[in-house]
Amino acid sequence: MKDKKIPNKYKGKWVLLNKKNKVIYFSDNIADVVKKGREYPTDEVTIEKKIPKGTCFF
Amino acid sequence: MSTSQLLKFTFSCNGNKPAIPLIPIRFIDKNGQPTPIFNAILDSGADELTIPKALSDLLKYELRLRSDKIHTAGGEIEAFSTVACFNIGRGDREVKYTNVDICVVDQDMPVLIGIKPIFEDYKVIIMAYQNKFKLEPKK
Numbered sequence: 709m710k711d712k713k714i715p716n717k718y719k720g721k722w723v724l725l726n727k728k729n730k731v732i733y734f735s736d737n738i739a740d741v742v743k744k745g746r747e748y749p750t751d752e753v754t755i756e757k758k759i760p761k762g763t764c765f766f
Numbered sequence: 767m768s769t770s771q772l773l774k775f776t777f778s779c780n781g782n783k784p785a786i787p788l789i790p791i792r793f794i795d796k797n798g799q800p801t802p803i804f805n806a807i808l809d810s811g812a813d814e815l816t817i818p819k820a821l822s823d824l825l826k827y828e829l830r831l832r833s834d835k836i837h838t839a840g841g842e843i844e845a846f847s848t849v850a851c852f853n854i855g856r857g858d859r860e861v862k863y864t865n866v867d868i869c870v871v872d873q874d875m876p877v878l879i880g881i882k883p884i885f886e887d888y889k890v891i892i893m894a895y896q897n898k899f900k901l902e903p904k905k
Contacts (some may be wrong), residue, residue, distance in 0.1 A: 714782075719771070720874075724802075729781075736874075737820075738818065738820045738824065738874075739824050742802060742821075744822055745802030746802060748799075748802070750792075750800065750802070750803075751803065751856055751857055753802050753803070754790065754800050754802065754803045754805055755801075755803065756788070756804070756805040756876070757874075757875070757876035757877075759876060761790045
């Protein structure tokens, strides 16, 4: 399995991914990403928080 | 809490090492509007579905401060309870969960999906070496 490193600019950010798992929008603010995501048809985008390796979730 | 019929799923991990299992989940806000799909982290160390307060505020869920703090790797933190509606899966293969008690924390953290409801409803088979995992409905 190829290890995909998270680019620094996305670390810790909320990101909006397209169907190919490419980041099409990102922000520190989850509300911004949800708002942007609602501009796309359901199932075309996914929201994720990019967490660096070794992150404790709390 | 109620659910629609449980379905068998095969989902992907995040493609990194270590591979983190991700479950697609859409929340339904208080007005009945769905969010886009979130990739929630399947976390066997979490007792229940846990979301950041910023997301709960967006969903306009009512919060109740828990009398007991929750224990985390970083110490004790305050937490809230709320009742959520959400679907897991995507496309025409979704399982609907209605009125589920979940945990809300005032931290900027990913959505975690834990023992309740996933490990209570499904047999979970993680194949990190294949970057995927399976959820098989309980019998």
